[in-house]
Amino acid sequence: MSVEATIIKMAKAARAASLAMARCPTQQKNDALLTIAHEIEASTAEIKEKNAVDLDIGKKNGLSDAMIDRLAVKDATIKSMADGLREVAGLNDPVGSTGRTWIRPNGLQVSKMRIPLGVIGIIYESRPNVTIDAAGLCLKAGNAVILKGGSEALHTNQALAACIQKALGKTGISKATVQLIPVKDREAVNMLLQQEEDIDLIIPRGGEGLIRFVVAHSKIPVLKHYKGVCHVYVDDRADLTMAEEICFNAKVQRPGVCNAMETMLVHQSIADAFLPAMALRLVQAGVEIRGCSQTCRVLKSAVSATEADWDEEYLDLTLSVKVVADIEQAMAHISTYGSRHTEAIITSDIARAKRFLREVDASAVLVNASTRFNDGGQLGLGAEIGISTSKLHAFGPMGVDELTTTKFVVYGEGQVR
């Protein structure tokens, strides 16, 4: 069968499966999730064997150490995927719930019922855990899902998908509810993005190149984030000890993720008091500091930042630092260089805190807390399928609820217009 015919067939099967899935009882969905968890744990040996094949090919093809590391599935990886599924099974099922009911003057009773989105396509790169995490969240929200993993992880993903298929079979759910595209072809992605009648949403997860490709070619709505250039602004009314803890955490705890701090903004009147101790601690942790001219005057060890630094998502132990005149200038800098991802202010002044919360345009804005908290699990949404920096449908971490939508349901007693 051609790639085109394969993809069209999968999309139609997914649409049919999604209709049954939309009315699948919560208990059955949870059973399926727990059974997948059991199957992947019971198949640890086979999964690792298939993963070894991918790792071998990857090494021969000269993948970087970082990519090999993301590709590797260890016992702990499998345990973590299984635990994730059990956590999702424990979440509330949003499907079928209605919020408040309101009564219209003519007596109509109106409410909104939460329903699945339908069919979701997930396009991702090397990490095989996305196969399990994404399938679990989509299942819980009552959707069918089509997965297109990276070609470098094909054998591993197929082993994981086989576990999912087995578990769906055992729990009486159509196997077409979770399908993995079996070919490596890039053409398959392109074809997938054309199936607007049968697929409701595309979520790309990976580097900026992949995401821009998907946005440029998709006829289907796309939820995505390009990058996270996150700032912490240390106000002159900040508790400087707290500011130091938060900035250190936001930069150093896990520098390779999208909600890590990339630029620190410091009020001019505390620059001398704050920067030397802060910088010492960062430098001791291996951080390279690139500062504005005022920063470099205070910190002799800092490298001069160029204009390009303010735009940069380092994803590494590098930090740009800028001294600003006031909150106004801090917010202007964020407005110019921020990526609408995560922004934080450290201040004890309630008016400034409220102003920053209200005016800064980002999916999460924090007062006196680390940017690292912009995460579905940390914010209490349960597991997340990604963080959206586009405003339509979802802005910020997307959990099970964000994989659903609502319809209006209306009860009347014969009303007409």
Place this chain on the structure above:
Amino acid sequence: MSVEATIIKMAKAARAASLAMARCPTQQKNDALLTIAHEIEASTAEIKEKNAVDLDIGKKNGLSDAMIDRLAVKDATIKSMADGLREVAGLNDPVGSTGRTWIRPNGLQVSKMRIPLGVIGIIYESRPNVTIDAAGLCLKAGNAVILKGGSEALHTNQALAACIQKALGKTGISKATVQLIPVKDREAVNMLLQQEEDIDLIIPRGGEGLIRFVVAHSKIPVLKHYKGVCHVYVDDRADLTMAEEICFNAKVQRPGVCNAMETMLVHQSIADAFLPAMALRLVQAGVEIRGCSQTCRVLKSAVSATEADWDEEYLDLTLSVKVVADIEQAMAHISTYGSRHTEAIITSDIARAKRFLREVDASAVLVNASTRFNDGGQLGLGAEIGISTSKLHAFGPMGVDELTTTKFVVYGEGQVR
């Protein structure tokens, strides 16, 4: 200036205006809305004069009577636009409100704050009232808006836009908050759809051709509906008098709109009791009935329906009628031919009502009420900017709330991970 340069300049000006608009106080927004209402009423003579120019050109270009009718601005049209603006001024301002706050185990206080979407592009055809209605709703929700009306209404739209500009100036709001694209060129639409950095959402309003063009060419998310093929299913446990009233209303009250009934589904065991009286009343109102074989057996006057009839959005006094074995077959028909717009069941059986509400995939599902109620005003949302039949972001009527999104706001006391 080239069309491209004009559009880019407008988009950048809109983005800048949207940042100020996001923090515009409610009172100032309401003042602007009321001032626009005053300006259009005070400029009735000029608006009608410009409209006469468009009508003249339209007639010379051979526009159909229906198009001329949609294009015409009368005293009542202006009154209705002004009243609409006053109604929008009276709606609650969603911007800045937060829902419930929840506390994480580490003490973080998390909530979601409603914020404007940013910049919205509206692309529409002949009706000039969209210029005012869309601008009013976008303003209330704190957005900037770029309007591209139909070339046949250009002079009228420019007169209306001039009133908006004057009112914005008088109330201290940037004139770039509402901009009308001043050229007729189709190329302008195409350019607008490329400005993904500066425009957050595109809403096309018009025929299916326009909407498909926008979806195919836009890099920006699009909220739209293609068509409304709406059904009423009359169950064997229906109050037949109620069923007759509702079906008559759904078909006849305003047949040219998207939430009018196009197909009536009738349970086989009541077909003989229900169809003759129902058909008589419809035929007396000028409705042509196209029936399935069973319908034609009962109604000698009915024309035989072809397969194409079940897919058709007549937007006219034509109705297809199908006799079905049971609710199961009714829902299967809706699943195959429905357009996810509006579906209704007439029944006194609570289990069937609940099943229909739960399982039918449409933006509004009604029990014992006319499909004509799927409308923002009728459902209590206030004015609407359109009805979405795609599930992302909004499904169903879109009011002021649907022109906003939410961001996470988090208060901590020094929390780190």
